[in-house]
Amino acid sequence: MTDAVLTLNAGSSSIKFALFELGAAGGAVRAARGAVESIDAAPHFTGEAADGTVVTDQRWPQPLEFTALLETVMAWAESRLGGDTLRAVGHRVVHGGALHDGPERMTPALLAALEGLVPLAPLHQPHNLVPIRAIAAARPDLPQVACFDTAFHHGMPRAATRFALPREYDDAGIRRYGFHGLSYEYIARRLEQVAPALAKRRVIVAHLGNGASLCALRQGRSVDTTMGFTALDGLMMGTRCGNLDPGVILHFGQALGLSMAQVEDVLYRRSGLLGVSGGIASDMRALLASTDPRARDAVELFVYRVAREAGALASSLGGLDGLVFTAGIGEHAPAIRALVAARLDWLGVELDAAANADGAALISTPRSRIEVRVIPTDEEAMIAQHTLDSLASLD
Secondary structure, eight states, X not given: OOEEEEEEXXXXXXXXEEEEEEOTTSOEEEEEEEEEEOTTSSOEEEEEETTXXXXXXXXXXXXXXXXXXXXXXXXHHHHTXXXXXXXXXXXXXXXXXXXXXXXXXXXXXXXXXXXXXXXXXXXXXXXXXXXXXXXXXXXXXXXXXXXXXXGGGTTSOHHHHOOSSOHHHHXXXXXOOOOOXXXXXXXXXXXXXXXXXXXXXXXXXXXXXXXXXXXXXEXXXXXXXXXXXXXXXXXXXXXXXXXXXXXXXXXXXXXXXXXXXXXXXXXXXSOHHHHHTTTSOSOHHHHHHOOOHHHHHHHHHHHHHHHHHHHHHHHHXXXXXXXXXXXXXXXXXXXXXXXXXXXXXXXXXXXXXXXXXXXXXXXXXXXXXXXXXXXOOOHHXXXXXXXXXXXXXXX
């Protein structure tokens, strides 16, 4: 009999999940995965075996209660256990605030503390907490572990976390936290395995997807990152604006008469690639395939912003030895990697065009002063490992 853990990543319109077994060396080995998409409209459930084969495909014509969908996920996962025992559920929680710097076993007190952080991540945190409450009510004896996207950045220097605001706001928690930490932690660990010498040096990781950010690593630890107080900051993203002069927000309200709800809608849902392309798409694949000049504008601005922020992080690191691309765009868009690299040639980045086009792991030339790699991220595996480690610490 083998221990197994379930990972859950709940958002506003989807539930992503994976089932992991405890491997022989104590690591987490994926046994199955799946998702429920469009939960607010016509839910679509898919479940995959370990090899990626779709073994379940189910649709509902109308929305269902979240608890019903969650029970469907739990029942499906348990049906895949065989002789394994489901020991715990690990959750991605976007915001851990200033006090939670590592995975934690869920308790009523911790849940209350995380609910208090909802104002810091209003579009993410509430959805992360819904399945935690539901499982606690339905299966109170099943341990749950919260894994925070902010935790990996807790060691950043004080200057990297401060805003130039009056001190009382810093004391109230208005500071730079950083996000995508589970992804960056996974990449830092993988880098130790695939390029141990580089892992000890100065590396920028580019997590480029619908949500996008960069992280500066020194010896595998975060020293700076582009996201700050919220996941709206930093790079241009699929529908989020990234860095923005605060005066624009004042102008929205004072001159254009937008309400705070309207401003939130513009910044989170109507900007980024979608907004700059004039509504063509938020998906980089569609923009790269388009001949519309507005699509080219969006791609050009995205690349410009990535390269500009990379230059800033190189300054935070005092130089640069490596660049790692990851996440949906970073892993699957060689054209974007090439454009970013071209803008960073002043740092000594030189791509091997053939290796980049072929999707190789190492895509820089032997002459390049900067080692450039593509490493697929796996936040689910990171959550599973944290959950198993948390259980082991209690045994």
